[in-house]
Amino acid sequence: MEVSAALKRLPADQRAALVLVDMMGYSVEDAAQVLQVPSGTVKSRCARGRAKLAPILSHLRNRSELNRVSSAKGAELRDG
Amino acid sequence: MTGDTHYDLEILAELAEDLLDVSTARQVREHLAVCDPCGELLADLAAVREVLAATPTPAMPMGVALRIDKALAAEAGSRRGGGVGLAEAPDWDELMRDSPWERRAAEAPRPAGPDPDDVLQPVRLGVVSDDGNIVPARSRTIRRRRWAMPAVAAAAAAVVVGTAVASTNLLAAGGGGEGGAAPIALPAQTPPQQSQPTTPQQPTRDAVRAKSYALTDSNHNYSDPELRMSLQSFLGPAPIIGSSSGADEVAKCVTTVSRRAKLDVFAVDQGQYNGQEALIVASWKQRAAKKVRIDVVDPFSCKNLRKPSLGRW
Numbered sequence: 001m002e003v004s005a006a007l008k009r010l011p012a013d014q015r016a017a018l019v020l021v022d023m024m025g026y027s028v029e030d031a032a033q034v035l036q037v038p039s040g041t042v043k044s045r046c047a048r049g050r051a052k053l054a055p056i057l058s059h060l061r062n063r064s065e066l067n068r069v070s071s072a073k074g075a076e077l078r079d080g
Numbered sequence: 081m082t083g084d085t086h087y088d089l090e091i092l093a094e095l096a097e098d099l100l101d102v103s104t105a106r107q108v109r110e111h112l113a114v115c116d117p118c119g120e121l122l123a124d125l126a127a128v129r130e131v132l133a134a135t136p137t138p139a140m141p142m143g144v145a146l147r148i149d150k151a152l153a154a155e156a157g158s159r160r161g162g163g164v165g166l167a168e169a170p171d172w173d174e175l176m177r178d179s180p181w182e183r184r185a186a187e188a189p190r191p192a193g194p195d196p197d198d199v200l201q202p203v204r205l206g207v208v209s210d211d212g213n214i215v216p217a218r219s220r221t222i223r224r225r226r227w228a229m230p231a232v233a234a235a236a237a238a239v240v241v242g243t244a245v246a247s248t249n250l251l252a253a254g255g256g257g258e259g260g261a262a263p264i265a266l267p268a269q270t271p272p273q274q275s276q277p278t279t280p281q282q283p284t285r286d287a288v289r290a291k292s293y294a295l296t297d298s299n300h301n302y303s304d305p306e307l308r309m310s311l312q313s314f315l316g317p318a319p320i321i322g323s324s325s326g327a328d329e330v331a332k333c334v335t336t337v338s339r340r341a342k343l344d345v346f347a348v349d350q351g352q353y354n355g356q357e358a359l360i361v362a363s364w365k366q367r368a369a370k371k372v373r374i375d376v377v378d379p380f381s382c383k384n385l386r387k388p389s390l391g392r393w
Contacts, residue, residue, distance in 0.1 A: 003131060003132065003135045004135075012299055012351075013301075022132035022133055023133065035303070035305075035306065043097040043098070043099055044099055047094045047099060048090060048093065050089075050093045050125050050128045050129065051093040051125065052089075053132075054089050054093075054121065055124070057124075057128055058124045058127070060127065060131045
């Protein structure tokens with residue numbers, strides 16, 4: 001499934017948070033201002049949205065460069 | 081959940097966002113250190129971010145950053161109490177006219193082509209529903225609310241293209257075909273996945289007349305600051321509604337709005353405004369400069385729920 005199709009499956013609030021933060025690269029704080037919600041809310045919307053997208057988009061992870069990056073990030077997170 | 085159990089994606093996503101309390105976070109990390117499957121899940125989550133970051137925002141115009149900055153700046157200034165309800169908002173046109181990005185847009189050289197400002201009649205523009213990946217993913221029954229939403233955003237590409245063609249038809253009388261479409265329409269970064277059928281098969285005039293705007297149903301609850309930014313970023317991913325459903329009701333409001341504005345409505349989204357059901361109607365103010373007028377209207381009475389504002393596509 002492609003990204004835009006996957007995004008459509010999310011509730012609008014989660015989609016907006018992910019578009020701003022992950023796609024457009026805005027900080028959580030800026031996104032919070034634009035969306036008029038607290039930063040924590042943006043974070044949790046992002047988290048929930050990503051949790052929903054992960055199974056849907058996991059096949060994309062095996063694409064060359066994405067794979068490398070995500071693994072590195074994963075390792076970093078895993079090691080705290 | 082204990083250290084012996086696997087953690088679900090949501091917990092892991094919260095860990096990544098630092099939303100867990102310290103002790104839970106430690107527990108999860110300890111578990112991750114020894115649990116490969118959970119580590120995989122975490123990597124999947126990180127991959128989501130990467131995939132999203134690597135995905136071009138659909139048809140994002142250049143002014144987005146400015147628009148958002150503007151929204152952020154305005155945030156501080158325009159904190160007038162609550163603002164829910166129908167009270168007249170500040171003069172949006174005035175506000176927008178003086179905004180930095182608005183000025184910049186005015187000075188920017190415009191691509192050649194007819195200025196939509198000159199097109200006064202409420203023309204039906206663009207054909208959208210044919211483009212591949214924006215087509216309704218989930219078909220939602222819209223019986224309940226009887227309008228359809230103009231796909232404000234995603235449709236962008238297709239709409240803009242369609243519009244270009246329509247304008248050509250209008251002003252150049254019958255130039256049904258010169259391929260002016262793609263060049264004018266898209267910011268360089270057309271997302272690969274969206275590019276397929278985005279280039280419309282030249283709509284015939286009848287087709288143009290039949291479907292003039294894109295309808296989407298984002299069901300998003302819009303706030304003023306959001307409406308000051310690119311609508312595309314919100315609506316891009318919204319499902320487009322087939323023209324069949326509730327189109328008449330929407331058409332009524334669209335006609336009303338376009339008469340009132342004397343502009344071409346090209347996109348309508350079905351959602352909410354401050355918690356109230358609303359149609360977000362976008363019409364071209366200056367298409368070349370990607371300036372739009374945004375009307376937020378009651379879907380039933382077609383009355384404006386707030387003063388129309390200028391925005392950017």
